[in-house]
Amino acid sequence: PLVALVLAGGTGTRLYPASRSDRPKQFLPLGGDRSLLAETVARADFADHVVVSTRPAFTDDIADHAPDAEVVVEPAAKDTGPALVYATHRIAASYDDPVVVVLPSDHHVGDGFAEAMTSGARVAADTDSLVAFGVEPTRPETGYGYIEPGADRDDARDLAAFHEKPDAETAARYVDQGYLWNAGMFAWTPEALFSAARDSPLSPLLDALDDGDADAGFAAVEGVSIDYAVMERAADAAVVPADFEWDDLGSWDALERIVDADEDGNVALGDDPVFVDAADNVVATDGATVSLVGVSDLAVVAWGDRVLVVPKEEAQKVREVVSRLKRKE
Numbered sequence: 335p336l337v338a339l340v341l342a343g344g345t346g347t348r349l350y351p352a353s354r355s356d357r358p359k360q361f362l363p364l365g366g367d368r369s370l371l372a373e374t375v376a377r378a379d380f381a382d383h384v385v386v387s388t389r390p391a392f393t394d395d396i397a398d399h400a401p402d403a404e405v406v407v408e409p410a411a412k413d414t415g416p417a418l419v420y421a422t423h424r425i426a427a428s429y430d431d432p433v434v435v436v437l438p439s440d441h442h443v444g445d446g447f448a449e450a451m452t453s454g455a456r457v458a459a460d461t462d463s464l465v466a467f468g469v470e471p472t473r474p475e476t477g478y479g480y481i482e483p484g485a486d487r488d489d490a491r492d493l494a495a496f497h498e499k500p501d502a503e504t505a506a507r508y509v510d511q512g513y514l515w516n517a518g519m520f521a522w523t524p525e526a527l528f529s530a531a532r533d534s535p536l537s538p539l540l541d542a543l544d545d546g547d548a549d550a551g552f553a554a555v556e557g558v559s560i561d562y563a564v565m566e567r568a569a570d571a572a573v574v575p576a577d578f579e580w581d582d583l584g585s586w587d588a589l590e591r592i593v594d595a596d597e598d599g600n601v602a603l604g605d606d607p608v609f610v611d612a613a614d615n616v617v618a619t620d621g622a623t624v625s626l627v628g629v630s631d632l633a634v635v636a637w638g639d640r641v642l643v644v645p646k647e648e649a650q651k652v653r654e655v656v657s658r659l660k661r662k663e
């Protein structure tokens with residue numbers, strides 16, 4: 335069967351203060367009526383089964399946002415590498431000949447998604463390659479992985495090289511060279527993942543899982559994302575085009591790419607703000623009525639008892655607020 339494996343164990347920091355360590359981005363409704371996780375589970379209906387992967391701290395939230403999904407809770411939070419090896423191992427034990435499609439739960443995704451996922455799953459099943467999904471880049475974003483496409487295959491191309499989160503200069507070069515953004519979605523058979531993981535920092539976990547001791551495996555394995563641990567060193571991988579609207583919603587300025595603006599270019603999430611001589615701002619609230627007068631190009635967020643004001647183009651720096659607050663705690 336086709337099994338959608340939804341990743342929902344991350345802690346978003348750049349969407350502070352809406353996103354906090356105990357309530358990360360996947361549990362927020364961003365631009366829709368439901369949380370990003372609920373949206374992700376709903377759009378996974380192209381698969382025969384949906385499994386949600388998370389860390390221990392979020393089990394109650396998963397029950398709220400994805401009540402009907404099967405849940406796999408990893409023993410410890412060690413990033414997506416260990417989480418995906420563990421969940422895929424569990425899926426391999428529960429289903430006959432599964433093909434796994436990995437879906438992050440922190441994205442905005444448009445039409446054509448199900449077709450692309452089904453096509454990627456077919457390539458994974460037919461070739462036993464690791465399959466990534468490539469998005470045409472529109473800017474030299476440093477928060478993404480970059481894929482160098484190689485020779486043509488049926489419905490796919492070879493994945494010639496994978497580079498996770500390059501610096502700004504390198505990212506600009508990759509965009510010029512026609513590299514693709516990694517959508518963070520993957521398709522694989524358990525055999526393909528395990529054979530790649532065997533040659534990777536994830537091998538201590540795989541060995542322990544084969545011995546039936548997940549706790550020992552998580553104690554032994556380093557915290558590392560699947561992108562660094564497996565994709566950057568994969569010997570046999572393919573890339574399928576992600577021909578659908580896609581946004582990672584990584585920082586507040588991303589809202590203007592998914593929410594319609596008013597005639598002055600202002601974008602609002604939550605209650606209607608009052609704008610007087612204000613243009614090209616992004617406002618997000620969970621109840622407060624915000625008013626902006628005579629300012630432009632700001633992101634203003636009022637959430638719970640927290641307020642954030644930042645120039646849109648510096649929205650990535652919100653990460654720094656979170657680390658300073660953490661030091662104060």
Ligand code: GDD
Binds near residue numbers: 344411414440517519
């Ligand atoms: N179960 C589990 N456990 N899930 C996790 C964990 C964990 O320890 N850590 C993160 N996740 C989930 C997040 O909730 C998210 O849905 C997904 O895994 C991806 O993690 P992020 O931390 O958001 O990764 P990223 O955005 O920095 O980078 C990835 O996505 C980019 C596209 O958005 C990479 O795959 C990049 O290459 C890619 O371009």
Ligand code: MG
Binds near residue numbers: 438440582
């Ligand atoms: Mg992400």
